[in-house]
Amino acid sequence: MPATVSERQVDILAALQSEMENLSRSEVRIAELLFADTEFAVNSSIIELAARAEVSPPTVTRFCRRLGCASYSEFKVKLAQTTYVGSRYLQPDSRDMGTAEIAENIVNRAQTALYQMHQALDLAALDKVADRLSQADMIYAFGSGGNSSMIADEIQNRLFRLGLRVTTSADHEMQLMMAASAKSPDVIIASSISGRNMPLVKALEAASDYKVFSVALTRTGSPLSQAASITLPIDLPEGVNIYKPTAARFAYLALIDIVATMVALRLKDSATETLRRIKHQMVTHRDEDDKDALGD
Amino acid sequence: MPATVSERQVDILAALQSEMENLSRSEVRIAELLFADTEFAVNSSIIELAARAEVSPPTVTRFCRRLGCASYSEFKVKLAQTTYVGSRYLQPDSRDMGTAEIAENIVNRAQTALYQMHQALDLAALDKVADRLSQADMIYAFGSGGNSSMIADEIQNRLFRLGLRVTTSADHEMQLMMAASAKSPDVIIASSISGRNMPLVKALEAASDYKVFSVALTRTGSPLSQAASITLPIDLPEGVNIYKPTAARFAYLALIDIVATMVALRLKDSATETLRRIKHQMVTHRDEDDKDALGD
DNA sequence: ATGGAAACGAAAATAATTTACATTTCGGAG
DNA sequence: CTCCGAAATGTAAATTATTTTCGTTTCCAT
CATH class of the missing domain: 1.10.10.10 (Winged helix-like DNA-binding domain superfamily/Winged helix DNA-binding domain)
Known part of the structure; x- marks a missing residue:
């Protein structure tokens, strides 16, 4: 089937x-x-x-x-x-209409990015990445330049809650040094929207010299993708309007959520305990009930 | 009728x-x-x-x-x-889900969050916030705890590119001190998914004492919302599954994109120049063409 | 019991949708 | 350049779905 x-x-x-x-x-x-x-x-x-x-x-x-x-x-x-969210037909450009159109446009682009990412998902690769991550001794999340560094931070934010050891760096020198110091069950996750962040590529190549498994979240066929052990591809055309932020971030974020959820399921018991602890700490330092999302 | x-x-x-x-x-x-x-x-x-x-x-x-x-x-x-929408919230726990279902579930939730955020948008409030931001001397973006601090970082990331002066802090002490040192055309943006991050509420109250305009990205009617000059509401039911990351992040991120785009249009000329400069620096330090999204 | 209002369904009327078929369009072979 | 055939599109007929009209039934209050 x-x-x-x-x-x-x-x-x-x-x-x-x-x-x-x-x-x-x-x-x-x-x-x-x-x-x-x-x-x-x-x-x-x-x-x-x-x-x-x-x-x-x-x-x-x-x-x-x-x-x-x-x-x-x-x-x-x-x-x-x-x-x-459909965009309305062009109407006399009152100020409000401009605002509404901007909003529609951005939401549209985000939704499209999510859809395309989902369509292109490689389930087998996802499984493999989740396996490696759940067995890693240490996880390094690399990315630079605002968008990708946000992605790297987010990887840390999602994975440390599961009891995994994660560090992140947006600094090329640090990335290279960390990659060189990694040992086999460690995993490096590198993110780059363009895939042409060359210092990051060098860091992955260094990791590969030491047989450290590396994952690239990037464009298919890009230098970064080629340097990595495995790629979770995100191929989205970027808009031309320089005012407009890239919608690809939404795709990356969702992809991280997916990977993190899969890792969580692999770690089930220990992850639950870690989450319980985090939650306990959060609740005792908050004024009220425990219904809140972990970590606000 | x-x-x-x-x-x-x-x-x-x-x-x-x-x-x-x-x-x-x-x-x-x-x-x-x-x-x-x-x-x-x-x-x-x-x-x-x-x-x-x-x-x-x-x-x-x-x-x-x-x-x-x-x-x-x-x-x-x-x-x-x-x-x-209903069935999306009633999804079975991810425990017995396969990879494909996890992926679908997460993408669905993200899309629903985007959709609901868009439905609930208050265009007038957006306009006002964009006005204030574009005229601010200094912008402070506050948020703590992984998710909200990511949002705050993202606010900085989007706005500094437009030539605005922005700083961010996830540290409660710093937030309070910064709020106390702000002066009128400054703007504080505070983000909290729960709306019950009390130190942050105190910081906004301090800002209000000094007549500094503050914007809350949070739940309607929450303490944070009440302490702010204006609220851009995001009201999403959070799932109960503790493994599952909150889909609200997608809504927040899109909301920031919308605000940033509106601010960019208000600043058009100077923002274009700033972006041009950033791009110039990026390009001269990259190996290839200039088609990439700014800052990867 | 019985008048009357509300609920309900049968059948007719209307409206929407699909099918069948005719016409047009367009690209390519001669 | 024109003619063929395939694909695209429209027109009108056929079908199907929905609503309206109106008569019957039910059931409650007298």
């Missing part, structure tokens, strides 16, 4: 994203309308939708079929289930 | 719960079926649903009307919207 995509596919709009290139002209018009105003589509009949997209109703039906839905209503239900 | 329920009511099942006592016999049968097998209802025609509830189609239509929906299809859409 391959059961690739469709099996549990709910996020229709994301599925649509990846089908985009195979669509015909009319279908593209429908797709654009959907992305622009999801709300409208969800609350319209096939006739209204067809009219607004300037196509005929049968074209809409065929469009739904192509996306794996048996009927227009099935499509509409899936669309309703999709927690995707 | 009373418009009690219908206005923006999305959680149909909740609406149904509260209407339960006013329902007739047949309507109760429909309601029971809905609670027992929501999936079925979402994917059925009115005829199938009526047949399974052993009532006539018109009764189903009347039932939908009573719940504030104009038609059966509107009802179905709302049902689809509620069940989806």
Whole structure:
């Protein structure tokens, strides 16, 4: 059973994203309308939708079929289930409208990044990484430059709670020295959005000299990826707008969550105990109940 | 027009719960079926649903009307919207989950968090915060404990690129001292998922004594929210599974992106120059082209 | 019991969706 | 350049779903 995509596919709009290139002209018009105003589509009949997209109703039906839905209503239900934020149609640019568009845009990009990361996941590689991490004596999380160093910090933040020994550094010199001092059951996790952070590549090469297992969170085929023992790939086109922050961070963060959860399950008992201890400390230093997320 | 329920009511099942006592016999049968097998209802025609509830189609239509929906299809859409979010929170524990399910679960939660944050956005508050930030002499980003300190770092990371002066601290003592030393066009941004980080609340209170504008990224109505000049609310139910990291981080991060983008647009010219400079430095120290996201 | 209101379903009317088929478009072979 | 065939799209008919209308039943209060 391959059961690739469709099996549990709910996020229709994301599925649509990846089908985009195979669509015909009319279908593209429908797709654009959907992305622009999801709300409208969800609350319209096939006739209204067809009219607004300037196509005929049968074209809409065929469009739904192509996306794996048996009927227009099935499509509409899936669309309703999709927690995707459509962007509104262009409106007179009042100030508020500008704000709303910015918000929609950013949320959209984040959701798309998450979706694409999920699509491209290599489960076997994930398992292997989780295995190594759960057996590591020491874990080094490396990344530099704002985004990647945040990712490295986050790796530490998630893993130390499970009772693992983790350190992180954004400093190239330190990274190289740490890599050189690592020994076999240790693991190095290196993150770089571009994959072309050369000092980091050198650190991984040093680790490899000493047979230390290294994981790269980066772009497929990049120098960093090539230097690592294994890569958890994140391949996202970066936007051109320099004001706009990179949406890739969301994908990295989710990937870390996934890895950390898998490691937690492998360590079950000892991780629970560590978490219990952390929680105990947190609770006794907080004024109230213990329902809070660990560590705020 | 009373418009009690219908206005923006999305959680149909909740609406149904509260209407339960006013329902007739047949309507109760429909309601029971809905609670027992929501999936079925979402994917059925009115005829199938009526047949399974052993009532006539018109009764189903009347039932939908009573719940504030104009038609059966509107009802179905709302049902689809509620069940989806609902089922995500009722996911079984990750204990017996495979790798694929873990991944799906985490991506789902992240997307839901983004979606809900977007739904609840207060555009006017956002505008005000962006105004203040873009005019601030100095910006202090506070947060402690792994998650919130990451958020604070991220605020710094996004804003310094725009040419703003930003500092961050996770240390309660420092936060208090910094708050006390701030002067009016300065802005303090404090983040706390629980909203009950009391030392942070004290820091905001100190800031308020000196008429310094403060922004809270936190839960509505929490102590931190009350102590701040303005709140950008993030209200998400936190999962109970202690292995699972909080999905709220995604919402916070996106919110920061939105604010930062808005500030960037307000500062357009000077921000562009700052970004250009940063990029110049990055490029001259990298081996290759300039297409990379700023700062990796 | 019995009048009357509410609940309900049958059937007709309407509306939405899909199917079947005709027309158009477009790329490529001759 | 034109003609063929495949793909895309639309029109109209057929089907199916939904709602409305109206008559029957139920059940409560008198």
